[in-house]
Amino acid sequence: MLLAIDCGNTNTVFSIWDGQQFLATWRTSTEWQRTADQYYVWLSTLMRFQNLDVHIDEVIVSSTVPRVVFNLRVFADRYYNCRPLVVGKPDCLLPKAPRVDEGTQVGPDRLVNTAGAFDRHGGDLIVVDFGTATTFDVVAHDGAYVGGVIAPGVNLSLEALHNAAAALPHVDISKPQAVVGTNTVACMQSGVFWGYIGLVREICARIKAERGVAMQVISTGGLAPLFQQAETLFDAFEDDLTMHGLTVIHQYNKDNA
Ligand SMILES: Nc1ncnc2c1ncn2[C@@H]1O[C@H](COP(=O)(O)OP(=O)(O)O)[C@@H](O)[C@H]1O
Numbered sequence: 001m002l003l004a005i006d007c008g009n010t011n012t013v014f015s016i017w018d019g020q021q022f023l024a025t026w027r028t029s030t031e032w033q034r035t036a037d038q039y040y041v042w043l044s045t046l047m048r049f050q051n052l053d054v055h056i057d058e059v060i061v062s063s064t065v066p067r068v069v070f071n072l073r074v075f076a077d078r079y080y081n082c083r084p085l086v087v088g089k090p091d092c093l094l095p096k097a098p099r100v101d102e103g104t105q106v107g108p109d110r111l112v113n114t115a116g117a118f119d120r121h122g123g124d125l126i127v128v129d130f131g132t133a134t135t136f137d138v139v140a141h142d143g144a145y146v147g148g149v150i151a152p153g154v155n156l157s158l159e160a161l162h163n164a165a166a167a168l169p170h171v172d173i174s175k176p177q178a179v180v181g182t183n184t185v186a187c188m189q190s191g192v193f194w195g196y197i198g199l200v201r202e203i204c205a206r207i208k209a210e211r212g213v214a215m216q217v218i219s220t221g222g223l224a225p226l227f228q229q230a231e232t233l234f235d236a237f238e239d240d241l242t243m244h245g246l247t248v249i250h251q252y253n254k255d256n257a
């Protein structure tokens with residue numbers, strides 16, 4: 001059975017894939033200091049709690065934080081007796097090579113989103129991922145990642161306001177009742193929420209104009225539904241897009257080994 005690990009700058013998600021479906025998904029915060037043994041204690045406890053008695057013999061990892069990969073390799077080797085496939089490393093094949101400037105290290109999460117979204121929808125696509133950063137991944141007709149856009153994440157923007165201005169509190173994002181806020185929190189939420197609606201709409205429109213083709217826009221990441229409910233920005237929202245992409249890349253490597 002396959003253990004798929006998607007490590008972002010904020011959270012790391014573990015999913016178990018039986019070849020047909022995900023049996024379970026768990027999330028933990030990303031900490032590069034966490035050791036192989038700590039991962040195992042955490043994961044095996046959760047598996048036992050869910051009465052999941054499965055034999056993991058394959059591991060695939062996508063990590064936007066290079067430092068965590070070492071301990072995840074040790075984790076896979078020590079507890080599942082396997083060498084993990086690490087997206088972005090030379091021995092991990094991609095269904096389609098990215099077409100970007102030479103020497104560019106595309107974020108593995110973006111390569112994985114590209115593979116997952118193309119498998120489900122075909123091209124051309126824009127994948128919007130609301131993570132620590134908000135990324136726009138442009139997927140061409142043939143499934144290649146051909147570039148994109150990186151914008152500050154929603155929570156990062158709110159944190160930046162709080163960190164830089166003495167009178168601005170820590171605020172969680174939500175859809176404000178009105179655009180004109182009548183208190184500090186409402187003003188901040190409005191700036192980030194409506195600012196983001198504008199950012200997403202403008203960037204998608206400009207990408208479509210620049211590419212000159214019809215494109216579907218797919219969103220993923222925890223905060224995507226919040227934006228989906230306000231305005232029609234996306235053709236689809238897919239919670240499990242990155243995990244799906246990991247299973248696609250894993251299968252591709254098996255088929256082409
Ligand atoms: N359902 C949610 N509701 C509110 N905030 C969320 C939700 N899911 C994630 N977040 C927040 O969104 C930000 C990005 O999270 P995540 O998508 O896990 O990022 P990454 O993949 O970069 O680690 C974090 O600040 C996280 O706390």
Ligand SMILES: CC(C)(COP(=O)(O)O)[C@@H](O)C(=O)NCCC(=O)O
Nearest residue numbers: 008009064105106107109131132133
């Ligand atoms: C842009 C990112 C920081 C997004 O990471 P995330 O929000 O998922 O943690 C990550 O994809 C990354 O480190 N990219 C490298 C540069 C690039 O993709 O061009």
Ligand SMILES: [K+]
Nearest residue numbers: 129131133135
């Ligand atoms: K992202």
